Amino acid sequence: MSDSSYSTEQEQIAALEARIYSLERQLKRQKIARKNAEAFLETYSQDAYLANQALRKALKDSKKRERDLLFLNRTASQLSDxxxxxxxxxxxxxxxxxxxxxxxxxxxxxxxxxxxxxxxxxxxxxxxxxxxxxxxxxxxxxxxxxxxxxxxxxxxxxxxxxxxxxxxxxxxxxxxxxxxxxxxxxxxxxxxxxxEEEMLYVLDTTKHYLSFNSRYQSKKNKLNDKQDELQSIKKDRDNLEERLISADKMAMLGQLAAGIAHEINNPIGYVRSNTVVAKEIFNDYQSALMRIGDLCELAGGEIKEKFHEIQRGYSLQESANEIADMFVESLDGIERIIEIVKALRSFSYPGSGKHVEISAIEAMNSAIRLTNNLHRYKNQVSLVAKEGDAKFLGNAGQIQQVLVNFLTNAIYATPEGKYIFLHIEKTTNQVSLTVEDEGTGMSPDVLEKIFTPFFTTKPPGDGTGLGMSISMTIIEEHNGVIEIFSEEGKGTRVIVSLPLVESI
Missing domain, CATH: 3.30.450 (Beta-Lactamase)
Incomplete structure (x- = not known):
């Protein structure tokens, strides 16, 4: 192998080794980066989990607080509901x-x-x-x-x-x-x-609300009682004012009635006396005229004819009958005026007379006997005294006048065949005398005016209109009270309450 080839191969090996070294360093850096990323991801995931758990707990606590608040608010609102x-x-x-x-x-x-x-x-x-x-x-x-x-x-x-x-x-x-x-x-x-301890703590508020409600109800009941008491006092005060006003009016009417009775009494006495005398004189004239007629009849002839002519011309017989009727009506009217004057005097001076011990049963029975001719063939009158007799002090004549007046009114207002009941009841300090009928009753307007002097529901000539006002004056003079309950078509109940002998 030539030196150049060897050198080239060595360079390639060195380059390859440098490449491998570079790759190893990159791989190492990537592993470190991956490890760091995994660590960061783990930390992030853990933080996210913890945050999620905290959020869940906060949401749960919030819902619990909301539920607590709703419970407290609802319980509190029930105090007013x-x-x-x-x-x-x-x-x-x-x-x-x-x-x-x-x-x-x-x-x-x-x-x-x-x-x-x-x-x-x-x-x-x-x-x-x-x-x-x-x-x-x-x-x-x-x-x-x-x-x-x-x-x-x-x-x-x-x-x-x-x-x-x-x-x-x-x-x-x-x-x-x-x-x-x-x-x-x-x-x-x-x-x-x-x-949970906190749940029990919240539930404890129920007890505090109950305590508050109890105190509230107690104060409310006391306030209602006070309001009822004030209403009762106001009602009593109004009734007392009405009675005082009525008493003042009655006193003024009493003075007026006394004056009227005094002014009428004397002249009506003269009229009555003169009318009686005039009637007797007229009767004498009538007798004399009859005797003159008899003499003319005996004389006969022209005297008789002349007498009959005068009698027919002046209608002597018819005139005499009319004058006789006039005297009767005049005397009835005068007697009527005298009765009114007596009633006015009784109305003006009710307190005269001695007070004695009176038996309630005897007073009631006496009133029944005195009105016997009025109810004998018309109504059934019965007396009930379950608790026996009762005694009270009073003027016997005046008490009799009151009971007869009430019983007469009951008879007048009760149709034939209906019942009238008299009751005697007593408590520890008073006796009640009741006259109750199954009559026609009275309307509220009539009941309101029942004690007004000269007010009457009877036809003209049947009543003076003073009976009830006189009766009230008499009972008040006896420290008593009159109560009247009536309903149209169902009858009337009159109650006279008087102090018992023991309580006087």
Missing amino acids: SKTSQGFILSALESAVEFSGASCGKAFIVKDGNLLIGEDDKVQTPDNKWVSSPKLADLLRQELPLELQESYSHWCINVVIRPDSQQEARVLHFMHEIAENEFAWLALLTHDDEL
């Missing part, structure tokens, strides 16, 4: 079951040792439904110390075996005092791996 403590407790149970993810829940309310709510076999499910589950309902009922009368400070946990699946579970429960001798329990049945 619920009208009663019982309603709020049932709403709180619904929220607690849904929030905790419990298998079911149940509420119990015990008052004075008696189970008001929770005796049934229904339990609340997370989907807000009540389902029948006698075994679970009985389990929750047995796990709670329903006889306890002292509130828990926190939720309690009992380990139990579910009767339906024979698996271990937990019963969460607490008791809250709603009111005196009234207690409420909430019970939740959960899986043993679902209890």
Whole structure:
């Protein structure tokens, strides 16, 4: 081999070796780069995994916080929506079951040792439904110390075996005092791996809300009681004002009536006396005229004819009859005026007369006897005194006048064949005399005017319109009260309440 050939071969070998060395160095650098890339990728993947896990945990915590907030917000909103403590407790149970993810829940309310709510076999499910589950309902009922009368400070946990699946579970429960001798329990049945300290802490807010609701309901009830009391006081005040105004009007009317009675009494006496005398004189003239006629009949002839001519020309007989009727009507009218004057005087001076002890039964029976001719063939009148007789002090004549007036009005308003009942009832300090009829009754307008002087529903000439006003004045003078209840078509009930002898 020539030197040039050998040299060329050596150069090729050296070039090949340099190439191999270069390739080895490239391969080494690529291995290092690959290893670095794999290490970076591993680190990146690990960071991505950790970031993903952190994100998942953050999302889970966020959802849990959202669920906590929804539970707290919902429970708080129930304070204004619920009208009663019982309603709020049932709403709180619904929220607690849904929030905790419990298998079911149940509420119990015990008052004075008696189970008001929770005796049934229904339990609340997370989907807000009540389902029948006698075994679970009985389990929750047995796990709670329903006889306890002292509130828990926190939720309690009992380990139990579910009767339906024979698996271990937990019963969460607490008791809250709603009111005196009234207690409420909430019970939740959960899986043993679902209890978290934070969940229990959030559930504890239910107890605070219940306490707030109880205080709220208590204040609300007290406020309602005060409002009712104020309304009652206002009503009593209005009634008193009406009675004072009515009493003032009655006093003024009494003074007016006294003056009218005094002014009318004297002249009507003259008119009555003169009318009676005039009637007697007219009767004498009538007798004299009859005797003159008899003499003319005896004389006969022209005297008789002349007499008959005068009698026919002046219509003496017809005129005499008309004048006689006029005297009768005038005297009736005068007697009517005298009765009104007497009523006015009774209205003006009701307090005169001595007060004596009066028997309620005797007073009622006397009124029945005095009106016997009015109801004997028209109505059945019966007296009922289940508690026996009662005694009170009063003016016997005035009390008789009041009872007769009420009974007469009842007879007047009651159709034939209907009943009228008289009742005597007594309490510790008063006696009630009641006249109740099955009559036509009164409209509200008539009832409102019933004690107004000169107001009457009777036809003209049948009543003075003073009977009820005089009766009210008399009863008030006796420290009594008159109450009237009436409905058109159903009758009227008049109650006179007077103090018993013992309470005077």
